[in-house]
Amino acid sequence: MWIDLDAGYLPKAAGVFGEDFGEAVRAVENEGYALIGDSVRFKYIKVRIGGRDLNQIYPPEHLRKHPAA
Structure with missing residues (x-):
């Protein structure tokens, strides 16, 4: 199941896929599971934005990684 959001859903200033945006995407996926x-x-449910998969928008090198504590 795909949930296709408008391109306006992308954060304007984010050049990397951060935790806050990841949480927002998971919230959309979870709502989809709850509804249907x-x-x-x-x-599974996957989110696309503007018709593109998140891996197309944020390739792996753009994932924000935090150092292990």
């Missing part, structure tokens, strides 16, 4: 999880069979 008991009614429709599917394997």
Whole structure:
């Protein structure tokens, strides 16, 4: 199941995929599960923005990684 959001959903100043944006995307996915999880069979929910997969928008080198404590 794909949830396709408008390109306006992307943070304007974020050049990397940060934790806050990741949490916002997960919230959309979780809401999708809550809305249709008991009614429709599917394997997973993925979010696209402006028709593009998040890996196309933020390739792995743009993931914000925090050093281990």
